[in-house]
Amino acid sequence: MKRKFPNLSKPIQIGNVNFRNRMFSAPMGGTDITADCTIGRASTAFYELRAKGGAGAVTVSELVVHPKTEGSHMFHLDLQTVGALSSFTYTADAIRRHGSIASVELSHSGQFAGTYLTDKNKKQGLAQWGPSEGLRSDGLPVKALTQELIDEIVAAYGDCAALAKRAGFEMIMVHGGHGWLVNQFLSPFFNRRTDKYGGSLENRVRFAQEVLDSVRKAVGPGFPIEFRMSGSEFFDSGYDLAEGVEIAKLLESRVDLLHISAGTYQQGFSITHPSMFESHGRNVFLAAEIKKHVSVPVATIGGLNDPEMMEEIIASGKADVIYMARALLADPELPRKVMSNRDEDIIYCLRCFTCMAERAVTSTRRCTVNPLIGRELDGTEVIPTSLPVKVLVAGGGPGGLKAAITAAKRGHEVILCEKEDQLGGILKSEQAIPFKYEMYQLGVTLEKMARDAGVDIRLNTEVTKEYVENENVDALIIAVGSEPLLPPIPGLDGENVIVVNNYYLEKEKVTDEVIVLGGGLAGCEAAIHLAQEGKTVHLVEMREELAIDANIRHRPILLKEIEKQKIQVHTGLKGLRVIADGVICADSTAEEQLIPGTTVICALGQKARRNVVENLIDCAPYVAQIGDCVKASTITTAVYQGYHAALDI
Known part of the structure; x- marks a missing residue:
């Protein structure tokens, strides 16, 4: 067959191992890490899903090589812990049996040990070791590694690599980026040593070279070793791209693949993991520049998910391999769809950070658009039913669409009714905001x-009790969503007011002086968009804090963007009246003040359409309520509930 994306689909040999394509699954940490820090069965299934989906390689993350100096609750591998070697062996086998190459990331967080602990107070009990003595920004003391400990850690990298090879892993990734220990030695910001490991670049690279030599000695010639590094640290006192090039040149003789990421943990989270406010592929230039100066293959990463963009990166020689993480949570089958020219069926990552927020808050994985993530052991296949029935789905938003698709895959006769002239529900409103366009695109893809x-x-079909009874259905899934919350504020129905859900229909009415009334997630994102368009924006919120409904990963980035866009924020103010010149508000003392503006965007929240639900609740033998019509919530909730409501029929 003629492949639409021939370069992405082309095999590549790295070391003595052949990879079936250029789309690799980047390191993502497991979730059911056992008390002994072995790989739990759910994590094995988590990694296996990306192998099933066609990735050329799947990387297990993070294997802490030296628990003595890095006691984080991440994967450990040794012969003393019962179940350690077998858990890695079963995981490598689960990846390899689908044609993907199993890789493992060897890591040490150095002075950031304990980052992924859910109980952050436990970090106080961990020893924080780094190249140099000092204090972390949160006040925790850092002890400088002695030569004896450095030697132990270097040897530990080799020991873990040898055991990983024994377990069936066919590539080793050494994590040398993102502010972790190897990066701390490379960085002039962290490394203030005066011995052979500090000072000049040649000295700062020495630790990484010793680590790579230890790994090579353990795995032997021809076994692929990959080095993951930040092409630039992107902060003052860190190293820049020019020095990143020199680091790569000093390491290339010891590796088979250079994996060029970006940023550091403590400074550049939204650069390392590009947020929706960053462009896709914003870090590719780092790999492209480094590739000009080295002879080994180079991989790139960072918010990549568009096959056309990724194809161009490979075709133009900017990189040899594309790594994806969040994109393969959203759609584990993305590589398979690319290989079979089915790119129109790709479910794109929204870059909403639900996946990373859930890991930090609940130590689980969840994806907004993929209900399988973190629950792979429950089954990843939709099994056809032996008793097909007639199903009616009321509502064509993300939850209703997911329910309809799943029910149809099971073999049921499915009708989906939407009262408006377009599917997508609340996702339709996102088409006018460029950094949220993928949310709108989600509705389009689900419709297809x-x-x-x-x-x-x-x-254009509203579901009533009579409609359901006339259709004589066996199952009804109610997914009628929510509607804007419109308090009885005088003037809120005026010509100068646009409800945020309708912005995409009325954006031409927006003037240059805008008030966004409501500082929740929707209001904040609308304010950012309008400020990016050059408008003067006032953001008014009744509570003392903005975006309290945003997840813990997205919220800091959102607030930083509000500051960057110079949005005028007014918290602790309650809207009283909308007038032609703005909104009259009251503070906690009931003192009134005018927030000026000639357009008001109303973003005061959503409320469930319970009146519709109550009229439909007894219309079929099986009735399920999903998504916002139960309680105004998130796309994550709607998709997850829609999927399972269909499975329950």
């Missing part, structure tokens, strides 16, 4: 998948 699955889609 529903039609391909044979769902009978009926637009």
Whole structure:
């Protein structure tokens, strides 16, 4: 067959190992790490899903090589811990049996030990070791590694590499980026040593060279060794791209693949993991520049998910391999879809950080658009039913679409009714905000998948009790969503007011002086977009804090963007009246003040359409309520509940 993306689909040999394509699954930490720090069965299934989806390689992360100086609750591998070697062996086998190459990331967090602990207070009990003595920004003391400990850690990298090879892993990745220990030695900001490991670049690279030599001695010639590094640290006193090039040149003779990432943990989270406010591929230039100066293959990473962009990166020689992490949570089958020219079926990552927020808060994985993530052991296949029935889905938002697709895949006769003339529900409103366009795109893709699955889609059709009874359905899934919350504020129905959900329909009415009334997630993102368009924006919130409904990973980035865009923020103010010149608000003392503006964007929240639900609740033998019509929530909740409601029929 003629492949639409021939360069992405082309095999590559690294060391003595052949990889089936250029799309690799980047390191992502497991979630059910046992008390002994072995790989739990759910994590094995988590990694296996990306292998099933066609990735050329799947990297298990993070294997802490020296628990004595890095006591984080991450994977450990030794012969003393019962179940350690076998857990790695079963995981490597689960990846390899689908044609993907199993790789493992060897890591040491150095002075950032304990970063991924859910109980952050436990960090106080961990020893924080780094190249140099000092204090972390949070006040924790850092002890300088002695030569004896450096030698132990270097040897530990080799020991773990040898055991990983024994377990069946066919590539080793050494983590030398993102502010972890190897990066701390490379960085002039962290490394203030005066011995052979500090000072000149040649000295600062020495630790990484010793680590790589230890790994090579353990795994032997021809076994692929990959070095992950930040091409630039992107902060003052860190190293820049020019020095990143020199680091790569000093290490290339010891590796088979240079994996060029970006940033550091403590300074550049939204650069290392590009947020929705960053461009896709914003870090590719780092790999492209380093590739000009080295002879080994180079990999790139960072918010990549568009096959056309990734194809161009490979075709133009900017990189040899594309790494994806979040993109392969959203759609583990992305590589397989690329290989078979089905790119129109890709479910794109929204860069919403639900995946990383859940790991930090609950020590689990969840993906907004993929209900399988973190629950792979429950089954990843939709099994056809032996008793197909007639199903009606009321509502064509993300939850309703996911329910309809899943029910149709099971073999049911499915009707989906949407009262408006377009599917997508609340996702439709995102099409006018460039950094949220992928949310709108999600609705478009789900609609295509529903039609391909044979769902009978009926637009401009409101579902009533009589409608359901006339259709004589066996199952009804109510997914009628939510509606804007519009308090009885005088003037809120005026011509100068646009409800945030309708912005995409009325954006031409927006003037240059805008007030966003409501500082939740939707209001904050609308304010950022309008400020990016050059408008003067006032953001008004009744509570003392903005975006309290945003997840813990997205919220700091959101607040930083509000500051960057110079949005005028007013917290602790309650809207009283909307007038032609703005909004009259009151503070906690009831003192009134005018927030000036000639357009008001109303973003005061959503409320469930419970009145619709209550009229439909007894209309079929099986009735399920999902998503916002139960409680105004998130896309994550709607998709997850829609998927399982269909499985329960």
